Amino acid sequence: MSISKLGRPLIALAVLALLIALPLLAEAMGQPALTSMVARILIYGIAAASLNIVLGYGGMVSFGHAAFFGIGGYVVGILYAHHASGDPLLGFIPGTNQLLITLPAAILVSGLAALVIGALSLRTSGVQFIMITLAFAQMLFFLFVSLKAYGGDDGLIIRRANEVPWLNMRDKQTVYYVCLAVTTVFFILLWRFVNSRFANVLNGLRQSEKRMAAIGLPAYRYKLAAFVISGMGAGCAGALMANFLRFASPDMLHWTKSGELMVMVILGGVGTLFGPLAGAAVYIALESILASWTEYWQLGVGMILLFVVLYTHGGVQALAQRLVGRQT
Amino acid sequence: MTLFFEQTLNGLQFGVMLFLMAAGLTLIFGIMGIINLAHGSIYMVGAYAGTLVITETGSFLLGVPAALAVAAITGIVMEVAVIRRLYRRDHLDQVLATFAIILILNQAITIFFGRQPLFAPMPDAFSGSVELLPGLFYPVYRLVIILVGLAVAAGLYILINRTRIGMLVRAGSTNRDMVRALGVDIRMLYTVVFALGALLAGLAGLMAGPVLAVQVGMGEQILITTFVVVVIGGVGSIKGAFYASLIIGVVDTLLRAYLPGLLRQFMVGSEADALGAGISSMGIYLLMALVLLARPKGLFVADS
Numbered sequence: 001m002s003i004s005k006l007g008r009p010l011i012a013l014a015v016l017a018l019l020i021a022l023p024l025l026a027e028a029m030g031q032p033a034l035t036s037m038v039a040r041i042l043i044y045g046i047a048a049a050s051l052n053i054v055l056g057y058g059g060m061v062s063f064g065h066a067a068f069f070g071i072g073g074y075v076v077g078i079l080y081a082h083h084a085s086g087d088p089l090l091g092f093i094p095g096t097n098q099l100l101i102t103l104p105a106a107i108l109v110s111g112l113a114a115l116v117i118g119a120l121s122l123r124t125s126g127v128q129f130i131m132i133t134l135a136f137a138q139m140l141f142f143l144f145v146s147l148k149a150y151g152g153d154d155g156l157i158i159r160r161a162n163e164v165p166w167l168n169m170r171d172k173q174t175v176y177y178v179c180l181a182v183t184t185v186f187f188i189l190l191w192r193f194v195n196s197r198f199a200n201v202l203n204g205l206r207q208s209e210k211r212m213a214a215i216g217l218p219a220y221r222y223k224l225a226a227f228v229i230s231g232m233g234a235g236c237a238g239a240l241m242a243n244f245l246r247f248a249s250p251d252m253l254h255w256t257k258s259g260e261l262m263v264m265v266i267l268g269g270v271g272t273l274f275g276p277l278a279g280a281a282v283y284i285a286l287e288s289i290l291a292s293w294t295e296y297w298q299l300g301v302g303m304i305l306l307f308v309v310l311y312t313h314g315g316v317q318a319l320a321q322r323l324v325g326r327q328t
Numbered sequence: 329m330t331l332f333f334e335q336t337l338n339g340l341q342f343g344v345m346l347f348l349m350a351a352g353l354t355l356i357f358g359i360m361g362i363i364n365l366a367h368g369s370i371y372m373v374g375a376y377a378g379t380l381v382i383t384e385t386g387s388f389l390l391g392v393p394a395a396l397a398v399a400a401i402t403g404i405v406m407e408v409a410v411i412r413r414l415y416r417r418d419h420l421d422q423v424l425a426t427f428a429i430i431l432i433l434n435q436a437i438t439i440f441f442g443r444q445p446l447f448a449p450m451p452d453a454f455s456g457s458v459e460l461l462p463g464l465f466y467p468v469y470r471l472v473i474i475l476v477g478l479a480v481a482a483g484l485y486i487l488i489n490r491t492r493i494g495m496l497v498r499a500g501s502t503n504r505d506m507v508r509a510l511g512v513d514i515r516m517l518y519t520v521v522f523a524l525g526a527l528l529a530g531l532a533g534l535m536a537g538p539v540l541a542v543q544v545g546m547g548e549q550i551l552i553t554t555f556v557v558v559v560i561g562g563v564g565s566i567k568g569a570f571y572a573s574l575i576i577g578v579v580d581t582l583l584r585a586y587l588p589g590l591l592r593q594f595m596v597g598s599e600a601d602a603l604g605a606g607i608s609s610m611g612i613y614l615l616m617a618l619v620l621l622a623r624p625k626g627l628f629v630a631d632s
Contacts, residue, residue, distance in 0.1 A: 063418050120617050127363045127419055128563055131555035132620065138552050139613035146606015147557040148599060255552065259427045266424050296439055301430030309425045310413055 012274070019180055022119040023173045036244075038286065039176045040280045041185040043240045046275035048264035049190055055262065056271030057199055058226045059206030063130045063258050064117070064137030068110040068231040070239025070253030073142060077156040077248035084159065099162035099169070099178070103239050108237020113140075122220060134255060141253040155249025162243050169243075179240055186233065187274070191216050193229075194273055209299025234261075262306055279298035280291050330464040331519060335585040336578060341470045341539075344477025348532035349563065350483060350569035351555040352525025359363035359501045360566030362411060363419055365426035367554070368547030370406075374530025375542045376437060379448040382537070388451035392534065395443020399530020400523045407522040409489035412515070434544050444546065447538030464511050473535050480528065481570055488566065503562060506632055546576040553580075556612050560619050562626030573626065576612050591608075 018025075019038065047069050054060040079102050082088060082095025089095060096102060121132045130304050131200040150156050161169045168174055193199055204212045209219050242248040250258070260283065268279025286304065290297035334504045378395030382388055410429060414422045454469040488494040496517055499507045532550075540546065553630050557576050561568025588604030595603070619627060 011452075055420065061423060063423065075631060120620055123620055127357060128559055128626075130363060130423060131559050132420060134615070135556050135559070135613050135616060139610045142606055142609035146602050148602040152602065255548070262420075262424060263427070265510070266420070268418065296435045297433035298431045299439075302428045302435065305428035305431070306410065306425055309421050309428065310410070 002006045009090050016184065023176060035176050036172065039179045039244055040241075041277070041284050042179050043237050043244060044253035044261070044264060044280040044284065045277035046183055046186050046240070047234045048268070048280050049273075050230045050237065051186070051261050052265050052271065053193070053233070054227055056275075057194070057202045057206065058223060060122075060125075060223060060227065061130050062133045062227070062230070063255070064119075064133035064135075065230070065234050065261050066253050066255065066257035067117070067140045068114055068234035069109050069136035069238040069241070069257065069261070070140065070144065070248070070250070071110045071113050072106040072235030072240075073242035073248035073252045074150070074156070074181045074238075075109050075235070076102045076162060076239045076242040076265040077158050078150055079105065080158045080162070081150060081156060087311060091246075092283050097160070097162050099164045099243065101161050101263055103182075103236065106239035107232045110238065111232040113235075114228045114231025115224070118231070123228065134258065137253060137258055138255055141250055143254070144250045144253060151249070153221070153250065155247055155251070158242060158246040158248065158291075161246055169285075175244060182236065182240060186236065187277070190233075191273060195321075198222070198225075263301075267308060300313065329586075330461065332463065334463055334466060335581055336450055337470065337474070338465055338583035338585075339578030340345075340574060341473050341477075341577070342581055343574040344474050345536060346554055346557050347477055347481060347531050347570055347573035348528045349550055350557040350573050351481075351566055352528045353554055354558050354564055354566060354569045355497070355521055355562070356525045357558070359497055360411075360415060360518050362414060363422050363426070364373045364411070364525075365423060365551065366429040366433065367405060367525065368523075368549075368551030369430050370399050370402055370526045370529040370547070370552060371536075372437065372542075372544070372547035373402050373433065374533030375448075375537050375546065376441060376446070377530070378534035379446050379537045379542045379608050381518075382448050383446075385531070386449075388449075388453075391448075395530050395534035396527055399533065403523045403526020403529075404519060406526075407519050411522065412518070415518075422427040428429055430548065434547075441544075445541035445543035448542060450538045453527070469538060473539075475573045476535065480531070482565060493517075493520070553612065556616050558626075560616055562628040565626070568626055568628030576615070579615060580612050583611040587611075 019042075022038055023035045028034055041254040047065070050068075051062065051065045052061050079095050080097050082093075083097045084095070086095075088176065117133065117136045121136065124132060144150070145153050161175055163169055164178065169178070169179070193318055201212065201217055203221055204215075204217075205222060212222075213219055238248075238252060241252070263282045264279035265276050266279070267282050268277065269275030283301075286301060288296060294300075335378050349367065349371060353364060356362055356364050356367070356517075374395045377398035378391040381394040384393075406429065406529035410425055416560075422512055450469055454467075457465040457467045458471070460466050486494075488497060496507065496512055500514065500517055500521075500568030504514065507517075533546075536542075536546070536550075553576065555568060557572045560576065561570070584605070587608045589601035590599045591604045594600070
C-alpha cells in the first residue's frame, strides 16, 4: 500500500518527463506525427477528466459536455475572427489573438454556459438529466450551425494559432509544449480538487443524496458548482483544440463528441484522477490504428466499447490491474 | 390560411412519427429502467429493411411486414444479447453500451448499403392528394401516416389499460419485485415490451421512408427529438408522450415554416433564412427548458 502511494507520483513524474522529451524522441524515431497525436491526447485528456468530475465523482451522467468543449473552441475562433477583421464583437468587445486572454475567456464563457445549462438540468436527475444535457448540447450545436457570420456549417478557420509573448506559436512543437504546460497545471489543480473537502461532498452526493441532505449540505448548489467547474475544464480543452487545429466547427459540439468523451472516461476508469487521460490515449491510439486498417473503424470501436462496458468493471486501468494481479 | 392548415397537418404527421418512437422509448424506460440510445438505430434498420424490400419487389404491402419483422427481431436480439445484462447496471453503463450499438449498427448499414441515401417509392394507392378544404390539396400518404399513428395510439391505450399483458406492464412499472414474486416471468415480459418498442420504431422508420431520405444517422436525428418529447411528456408516461409528441411536432413545423418569413421583415433575406432555421431548430429545446422550469418532472408524470 505504502509502495503504491509512493509509486503514483513517481509514475506521474516519469510520464511527465517522457512527455517533455517526446518531441525530441519522435524526431529521433522519425515519427514526427506522434507529437501531434499526443497533443490531441492531452487535450482530450483535459476534456475527459473534466467530464469525469461530474460523471465519476458526482455521479451525474452528462451527455452534453461537447457543448462546453465547442464553446471553448468558438470563443477562440470568434475572438480571432474579430481580431482579424478589426471590428469589435457586439460593438464593444475587441477581438484578440493573445492566448493569455482567449484561454481565460474561453474558460469563463463555457463556465457561464455550464451555469445556465446546469441550473436547468440539475432540476432533474437520472435518465432525464442524461436526455436534457444531450438536448441542450444539440441546441447549441444548431445555434452554431446557424451562425453564418462565423462560418455556419463549415466552421471557422483560425489562420494562425493564438500568440503567447516570447513564444513562437507558429512552431507546432511550441504549441505542443503549451498544451503540455496547460495539461500539467490542470492535473495539479485536479489533484488538489480530488483531495478536497468539496470532492468528498461530491462523492457523498453520488452515494446518497438523502444522507448528505440530512447532514445539512445543500446538494443542488454543490452539484451545480461541480457542473460549472467541469464545464470550465471542457471549455479550456476546447480552446486548446481550436488553437491546435486552427479550426473551430459545429462538429466540436456534435453529440457523438459527447459520446466520445464519455467513452474515454469509461475506457480509462470512472472516478479516477488519471484514468480519463489514459482513456483518451487508448481511444485515440485505437482510432488511428483501426482507421489505418479500415474506413469502418467505428465498428471496431463499438465492439471494443461494448466489450469493455459489459465485461470489465472499471475500464482499462482496472483490467490492467486485474491482469497484473493474476500474474503475481 | 390554407398554408397554416397544411403546416399544422405536417406538424401532426411529424408528431405522430415522434409518438411511435417516444411510446417505445418511454415504455422501455418506465418498465425496464433502461435508457436505450439505440432506439433510433432500430428506426433506421426498419427504414432500410422496408425500403430494400419495397424497391426489390415493387410492393409496398410486402415492405410493411418485412420492416416490422426485421425491426422486432433486431430489438429481440439486442435485448437478449446486450440489454438483458444492463438491467442491474447504472445509467452510465446503459448509455455507453447502447452508444456502442449505435456505432456498430451505423457502420454495419454503411458497409451493406453505402453512404448514399436511399429513397423509398411512394405506394401507388397513396400517391395522390385529396382536397381537404377548398384550395387545400394534401398528400394522401401523409394523411395515412397520421391515421396510422392515431390508430396505434388507440391500440396502445387498449393494450395497456384493457388487456392482461397491459396489466402486467403496468404492474411491472410500479413494482418489479412484486410482479416477479407473484410468479410472472418478468424476463419474458421485458423481451416482449422491448420487441413492442422496436416494432413501433420500425413502423415509424418504414413510414418515414417515402417522406424522408433513408440514410445512416437518421436514427440519431429523430432520437434526440424523441428525448425532448419524453422529457416534456414525463418519463414513463405514454399519455404524456402522446400529447408532447403532437405539441413538439406542430411547434417545430410551424416555427420552421413561419420564422424565416417573420425575421425577413427585419433583416436581409439570406441572413434571415439562416438565423430563422437556426432558431427554429432551437425552438423545441427552449420549450423543453420552459417546461422544466415549471414542471421538472414533465407535463404528465407517470402515475406510480
